[in-house]
Structures are given as structure tokens and as C-alpha cells.
Amino acid sequence: AQSVTQLGSHVSVSEGALVxxxxxxxxxxxxxxxxxxxxxxxxxxxxxKYTSAATLVKGINGFEAEFKKSETSxxxxxxSAHMSDAAExxxxxxxxxxxxxxxxxxxxxxxxxxKP
Amino acid sequence: xTGVSQNPRHKITKRGQNVTFRCDPISEHNRLYWxxxxxxxxxxxxxxxxxxxxxxxxxxLSDRFSAERPKGSFSTLEIQRTEQGxxxxxxxxxxxxxxxxxxxxxxGPGTRLTVL
Numbered sequence: 441a442q443s444v445t446q447l448g449s450h451v452s453v454s455e456g457a458l459v460x461x462x463x464x465x466x467x468x469x470x471x472x473x474x475x476x477x478x479x480x481x482x483x484x485x486x487x488x489k490y491t492s493a494a495t496l497v498k499g500i501n502g503f504e505a506e507f508k509k510s511e512t513s514x515x516x517x518x519x520s521a522h523m524s525d526a527a528e529x530x531x532x533x534x535x536x537x538x539x540x541x542x543x544x545x546x547x548x549x550x551x552x553x554x555k556p
Numbered sequence: 557x558t559g560v561s562q563n564p565r566h567k568i569t570k571r572g573q574n575v576t577f578r579c580d581p582i583s584e585h586n587r588l589y590w591x592x593x594x595x596x597x598x599x600x601x602x603x604x605x606x607x608x609x610x611x612x613x614x615x616x617l618s619d620r621f622s623a624e625r626p627k628g629s630f631s632t633l634e635i636q637r638t639e640q641g642x643x644x645x646x647x648x649x650x651x652x653x654x655x656x657x658x659x660x661x662x663x664g665p666g667t668r669l670t671v672l
Contacts (some may be wrong), residue, residue: 449596472659483560483647483663484599491659530598534659542651543589543612544661546598 442467442533446547454555459503459518461550463531466512473514474532474544475505484530490514501525526554558582560664562648568670569638576634577667581650588631589661590623592616593645602646605631638671645669 447462465471472491476484488499495507505516514531528551532544561580569575581588586607591599602621604612607628617623620638625631635642645668649661 444598474660476663481666481668483665484649485663486660489660532598542587542654542659542661543601543604544591544599544649545601548596549598 442471442535442545444531444533444545444547446531446550448550449548450551450553452553452555453521455523456520459516459521459525459552461516461529461531461552463505463514463516463547464512465514465531465533467533467535469535471533471535473505473507474534475499475503475514475516476530476532476546478528478530478549480527487516487529521552521554523554523556526552528552560648560650560662562646562664562667564667565665566668566670568672570672571640572637574634574636575638575669576632577646577669579631579633579648579650579664581630581648582662584652585650585662586628586653587651588625589649589651590631590633591647591649593647593666594643599647602633635669638669640671643669643671 443466445464474489475487478484488497490507498504503518528549530549531547534544563578588605590602593599603623605625620636623633645666647666648664
């Protein structure tokens with residue numbers, strides 16, 4: 441069975457500061473890992489994904505994440521926050537071939553606030 | 557590629573009424589997923605279609621819920637005898653066939669249901 445834990449339901453940073461959103465996963469098979477962003481009253485947009493290739497994954501809008509198997513983590517970072525980054529961020533895991541049909545298991549989300 | 561569309565975007569209904577939502581996936585995406593997202597939570601998997609076949613259902617999908625994808629294109633999700641606990645955002649996502657491009661799910665904007 442897969443699960444995702446996102447540490448911190450709310451993170452606040454100043455504009456220009458480092459963004460770090462934490463995600464730890466549990467999976468009985470090699471996982472695929474994703475970060476999605478959700479703006480108010482909208483669906484989810486994929487930021488980046490890990491599918492067992494390079495462990496450092498670069499995504500859209502300057503975000504990147506590093507897969508660390510030993511720590512079962514997939515933390516999301518951005519060197520310099522922008523006001524437009526304020527949104528809710530979801531980490532998700534799936535394990536196609538591990539008994540599921542590729543459905544995503546999401547964390548509870550982290551709401552990012554950016555102060556001017 | 558016009559993206560995943562969902563209708564209606566908002567639905568307000570009285571307890572006990574039936575409601576139906578529609579999802580139009582990206583053309584040529586043979587896989588379709590439904591998720592439910594309640595306030596302050598990440599999306600939770602409800603059900604999965606591959607073409608017209610419903611291959612997986614979550615325990616969250618009670619007997620009052622039914623989903624169809626009759627021709628392998630659009631899908632409908634019906635909730636009978638709605639309850640206040642059904643109030644949530646219902647998200648639809650689609651994916652290409654399994655393979656290198658089939659890892660990512662593309663989400664629609666969601667249908668927000670409010671049960672009074």
C-alpha cells in the first residue's frame with residue numbers, strides 16, 4: 441500500500457526566499473512520485489514527476505525535487521519565491537503494476553503563502 | 557488538445573436529490589479517473605476506467621454513487637439521494653495508454669457540489 445505525508449499544512453516565506461515543501465512517501469513497490477499545484481477553485485496542474493530516471497527532477501516555474509530512496513522523501517524546492525507561487529501544493533504517489541491501476545494517492549497538501 | 561473539461565463547474569442541491577456530473581477527457585486518452593476532494597484534504601481516488609470498462613472502485617464509492625463511460629469517451633458520475641457529507645469538489649483526470657507518456661494524469665477544473 442502507498443501513502444504520502446506532507447509535513448506542514450501551511451508554509452509562509454518572503455518573496456525571494458527559498459521555498460521548501462516536504463514530502464515523505466511509503467510504497468511497497470518502486471514508486472512514481474508527483475508534485476501538483478492547485479490555485480483556488482481550480483483543478484490540479486502537474487509541476488514535476490519522478491519515474492525512476494534521474495533522481496533530481498526539474499519542473500515548471502523553477503521548481504525542482506529530489507528523490508531520496510534512503511529517506512523515502514521527495515521534497516519540493518524553489519530557490520527564490522515569487523508572489524505568483526502562492527497556492528496549495530500536493531505530493532502524490534502511484535505504483536502502476538503494484539496492484540493498482542495508476543491511481544494517485546495524495547498527501548493532505550501544503551498551502552504556500554508568499555509575503556511581499 | 558483542449559484539456560479535460562467538467563460540467564457543471566458548480567452544483568447546489570438539496571439533501572435527497574440526485575445529481576450527475578460529466579467529464580470530457582482529452583481525446584485519445586483511454587484512461588479516466590474520478591477523485592473527490594473535501595476542504596483541507598488532498599484528492600481521494602474514487603474510480604478508474606480503461607476505455608469503457610470500470611476496472612477499479614474505491615471503498616469511498618458507496619452504493620449511492622455510480623459512474624459510467626459508455627463509449628469510452630466522456631464519463632458521468634451520479635450521486636443518488638445526496639447527503640451533506642457529499643459536499644466536495646469532484647475532480648476528473650485522464651491519461652494516455654500505459655507507457656512512457658501514460659504516467660501523468662491531466663486534471664479537469666472540477667465540479668464543486670454543495671448539498672444543503
